[in-house]
Amino acid sequence: xxxxxxxxxxxxxxxxxxxxxxxxxxxxxxxxxxxxxxxxxxxxxxxxxxxxxxxxxxxxxxxxxxxxxxxxxxxxxxxxxxxxxx
Amino acid sequence: xxxxxxxxxxxxxxxxxxxxxxxxxxxxxxxxxxxxxxxxxxxxxxxxxxxxxxxxxxxxxxxxxxxxxxxxxxxxxxxxxxxxxxxxxxxxxxxxxxxxxxxxxxxxxxxxxxxxxxxxxxxxxxxxxxxxxxxxxxxxxxxxxxxxxxxxxxxxxxxxxxxxxxxxxxxxxxxxxxxxxxxxxxxxxxxxxxxxxxxxxxxxxxxxxxxxxxxxxxxxxxxxxxxxxxxxxxxxxxxxxxxxxxxxxxxxxxxxxxxxxxxxxxxxxxxxxxxxxxxxxxxxxxxxxxxxxxxxxxxxxxxxxxxxxxxxxxxxxxxxxxxxxxxxxxxxxxxxxxxxxxxxxxxxxxxxxxxxxxxxxxxxxxxxxxxxxxxxxxxxxxxxxxxxxxxxxxxxxxxxxxxxxxxxxxxxxxxxxxxxxxxxxxxxxxxxxxxxxxxxxxxxxxxxxxxxxxxxxxxxxxxxxxxxxx
Numbered sequence: 001x002x003x004x005x006x007x008x009x010x011x012x013x014x015x016x017x018x019x020x021x022x023x024x025x026x027x028x029x030x031x032x033x034x035x036x037x038x039x040x041x042x043x044x045x046x047x048x049x050x051x052x053x054x055x056x057x058x059x060x061x062x063x064x065x066x067x068x069x070x071x072x073x074x075x076x077x078x079x080x081x082x083x084x085x086x
Numbered sequence: 087x088x089x090x091x092x093x094x095x096x097x098x099x100x101x102x103x104x105x106x107x108x109x110x111x112x113x114x115x116x117x118x119x120x121x122x123x124x125x126x127x128x129x130x131x132x133x134x135x136x137x138x139x140x141x142x143x144x145x146x147x148x149x150x151x152x153x154x155x156x157x158x159x160x161x162x163x164x165x166x167x168x169x170x171x172x173x174x175x176x177x178x179x180x181x182x183x184x185x186x187x188x189x190x191x192x193x194x195x196x197x198x199x200x201x202x203x204x205x206x207x208x209x210x211x212x213x214x215x216x217x218x219x220x221x222x223x224x225x226x227x228x229x230x231x232x233x234x235x236x237x238x239x240x241x242x243x244x245x246x247x248x249x250x251x252x253x254x255x256x257x258x259x260x261x262x263x264x265x266x267x268x269x270x271x272x273x274x275x276x277x278x279x280x281x282x283x284x285x286x287x288x289x290x291x292x293x294x295x296x297x298x299x300x301x302x303x304x305x306x307x308x309x310x311x312x313x314x315x316x317x318x319x320x321x322x323x324x325x326x327x328x329x330x331x332x333x334x335x336x337x338x339x340x341x342x343x344x345x346x347x348x349x350x351x352x353x354x355x356x357x358x359x360x361x362x363x364x365x366x367x368x369x370x371x372x373x374x375x376x377x378x379x380x381x382x383x384x385x386x387x388x389x390x391x392x393x394x395x396x397x398x399x400x401x402x403x404x405x406x407x408x409x410x411x412x413x414x415x416x417x418x419x420x421x422x423x424x425x426x427x428x429x430x431x432x433x434x435x436x437x438x439x440x441x442x443x444x445x446x447x448x449x450x451x452x453x454x455x456x457x458x459x460x461x462x463x464x465x466x467x468x469x470x471x472x473x474x475x476x477x478x479x480x481x482x483x484x485x486x487x488x489x490x491x492x493x494x495x496x497x498x499x500x501x502x503x504x505x506x507x508x509x510x511x512x513x514x515x516x517x518x519x520x521x522x523x524x525x526x527x528x529x530x531x532x533x534x535x536x537x538x539x540x541x542x543x544x545x546x547x548x549x550x551x552x553x554x555x556x
Binding site: 002003004005006007008009010011012013014015016017018019020023024025026027028029030031032038042044047048050051054055058059061062063064065066084085086 | 120127128129130132133134135136137139140143144146147149154162163164165166167168169170171172173174175176177187188189216217249257258259260261263264265266267268269270271327330370371
C-alpha cells in the first residue's frame with residue numbers, strides 16, 4: 001500500500017457518478033489525484049464508511065489539515081484515511 | 087453540462103429535498119436542488135449526503151462552491167470546493183508557525199490578512215517560490231474569520247482564502263510544508279528536545295521547553311540557512327518543493343530517557359542520542375530522513391551530528407568512487423541527526439553545515455569536517471590523506487561516477503597547516519572556505535556566501551535525487 005500525504009487542495013463529490021475526486025499535495029499545482037468510489041458488491045457498511053471518508057476530506061479541506069490517504073501501489077482508489085495529530 | 091460558482095447563501099431541507107442558494111449575494115443567488123428518493127441506491131444516497139455535507143462545510147468556511155448541473159436544470163450532479171491558487175497550511179494560531187504555499191511566489195511577497203475592519207500585512211520570515219513561512223503569527227491579526235492572500239508591492243497578488251484565526255494554543259506537531267504527494271517524501275524534522283543526558287549521567291529538563299519563541303526563531307533561521315544562502319545544493323531546481331518539513335514542540339514532555347534526545351560531551355559539545363530520535367518522532371506520527379534537534383543548554387552549545395545509517399535492505403542507486411561501487415540508499419534505518427543550540431550565532435551556516443553531515447550515510451559515504459586533520463571512522467567522500475604531511479597535494483582528488491575532480495592545492499585562503507596530511511576537493515567558489523570547513527574565517531565576514539566543493543556538491547545532488555525520486 002502507498003500513503004499519500006498532504007493538504008486537501010480540491011474535492012469534488014459527484015452523487016451522479018457516485019464518486020469523489022480529491023487532489024492532495026503541498027501546493028495547488030503539486031497534487032496527486034485520488035478518488036473514492038464504492039465498488040459493485042460493497043456492503044452497506046462499506047458504502048457508509050466510504051461516504052464518511054469523503055466527509056472527513058471535506059472537513060480537512062476547510063480546516064487546512066493534512067491528511068494521509070492510503071491506496072494501492074498502482075491504484076488511485078483511496079481505501080483508508082488518516083488525520084495525524086497536530 | 088454547466089457549472090455555477092458562488093458562495094453558499096442558504097441551505098433548506100424540506101420533504102427530502104435540499105435546496106441550495108449559490109451566488110455572490112443573497113439577492114443574486116441561484117437555487118439548486120438535491121433530491122433524496124426511494125429509488126436511490128445506498129451508494130448514491132451516501133454520496134448525496136457527502137455532497138450536501140461538503141456544501142455545508144463550504145458555507146461555514148466561507149468557501150465558494152462549484153455546482154455541476156445540466157444546462158437549464160437545477161438538480162445537482164456534482165459539487166467541488168477548493169481550487170485556490172494558494173494553500174494555507176494548518177490552523178492559523180497566534181504565536182504559532184504559519185505557512186502559505188503556492189507557485190511562482192516572488193521573493194518580496196507579503197502575507198495579507200483582511201477582515202471587514204482591518205488589513206494587516208505581515209512580512210514572512212522565509213520565502214521560496216512555492217512557500218512562505220511566518221515564524222509566529224502576530225497577535226494583531228483578529229481572532230475569527232480573516233481572508234489571507236499573498237501580494238507584492240509591485241502588484242502581484244493571489245486569490246484570498248478564508249481562514250479562521252484562533253488565539254491558541256499552539257500546536258504540538260506542525261507541518262510547515264507537506265512535501266511531495268507520495269509515499270515517504272524526503273523529510274527534515276525539527277523537534278524541540280525534551281531532556282538532556284548530562285556528563286554526570288543525569289537526565290535534566292531541557293530549558294528550551296520554556297522558550298517556544300526561541301524555538302520558532304531558530305526554526306526560521308534553519309530554513310533560511312538550508313534553503314536561502316549561496317549554497318544551493320538543497321534547493322537546486324526548486325526541488326525543495328518535494329521535501330517535507332515538520333516541527334515538534336511538546337512543552338509537556340518529562341525529562342525521561344525516551345524524551346532526552348541529546349547528551350552532553352565535555353567540555354561543551356551537545357550530541358544527539360541518535361537511536362532515540364526516530365522512536366521519539368514516531369510517537370507524533372513523524373518519520374524523518376534528517377532531524378535537526380533543537381536544545382536550550384547554555385553550557386554545551388557546540389553541535390555534533392551523526393550521519394544517517396541507511397537501510398541496506400532497501401533499494402539504492404549505485405555510484406562509483408575511485409572505482410569502488412557504493413550505493414545512494416533510498417531509505418534511512420536510523421535518520422541523521424544534529425543537536426543545534428537554540429541561540430546559536432545567526433551569522434553562520436551551522437544548520438546547513440550540520441544538516442549536510444546528517445544527510446550523508448555512515449556506511450556509504452560521510453561528509454566530514456574539513457577544519458580538523460585526523461578523521462577516523464568509515465568512508466568519507468570529501469577528505470583524503472597524503473602519506474606524509476610534507477607530500478604535495480595531488481592534482482586529482484577523486485573520480486566520481488567516471489569524472490575526475492581536482493584537489494584544492496591551497497585550501498582556499500585558509501592554507502593547509504604544515505602538520506596536516508589531509509586535503510580536499512576543489513571549491514565551487516575558490517574565494518571562500520568550504521561550507522564543511524572553517525566558514526567563520528571567510529574573508530568578507532559573510533559565511534552565508536560559502537559554497538561546497540565540486541565533488542561533494544555532485545555527490546549530494548545524486549544522493550538527494552535518489553531519495554527524492556524513491
